[in-house]
Amino acid sequence: MxxxxxICGIEIIGQPLTKYCTKCRAEKIKENDRKKYQRKIAGTxxxxxxxxxxxxxxxxxxxxxxxxxxxxxxxxDKSNEQTRESFKRAYYGNSxxxxxxxxxxxxxxxxHPERIKYILHKSYLKxxxxxxASRRKKSKGL
Numbered sequence: 001m002x003x004x005x006x007i008c009g010i011e012i013i014g015q016p017l018t019k020y021c022t023k024c025r026a027e028k029i030k031e032n033d034r035k036k037y038q039r040k041i042a043g044t045x046x047x048x049x050x051x052x053x054x055x056x057x058x059x060x061x062x063x064x065x066x067x068x069x070x071x072x073x074x075x076x077d078k079s080n081e082q083t084r085e086s087f088k089r090a091y092y093g094n095s096x097x098x099x100x101x102x103x104x105x106x107x108x109x110x111x112h113p114e115r116i117k118y119i120l121h122k123s124y125l126k127x128x129x130x131x132x133a134s135r136r137k138k139s140k141g142l
Contacts (some may be wrong), residue, residue: 001013001014001015001016001018003018003019005019005020005021005024006019006020006024007020007021007024007027007028008021008023008024046063046066047063048063048064048065048066049062049063050062050063051063052068054069054070054071054074055069055070055074056070056071056074056077056078057071057073057074059071
């Protein structure tokens with residue numbers, strides 16, 4: 001897949017999530033390492049095994065991962081909530097867009113009844129051909 005580097009604009013061949021060319025990627029890694037070192041020096045970096053306060057309930061918990069924000073009990077609830085939200089977005093998310101598409105399709109069907117008859121007849125013929133072929137296979141098998 002041909003993409004453009006976000007920083008320098010050179011065309012590169014990469015995966016769908018590729019953002020940088022090899023040179024810019026190396027620079028970005030160095031920059032991130034510098035930021036990490038600065039957080040460590042400033043004392044804002046959290047070490048694994050230390051304690052922190054849960055954002056939801058306010059209880060103390062032991063840090064097991066760098067991006068951890070919640071205690072175990074709240075993490076399960078938050079994870080379930082996020083899963084429900086993602087399912088809602090997947091199911092309802094494009095409902096307005098879907099309604100517009102269906103409305104346009106209905107309008108087109110009302111304006112072109114002869115095409116609808118042709119399309120339905122064509123699909124009917126395809127199904128008949130498939131049905132007859134499957135019946136022939138079954139009769140040969142007996």
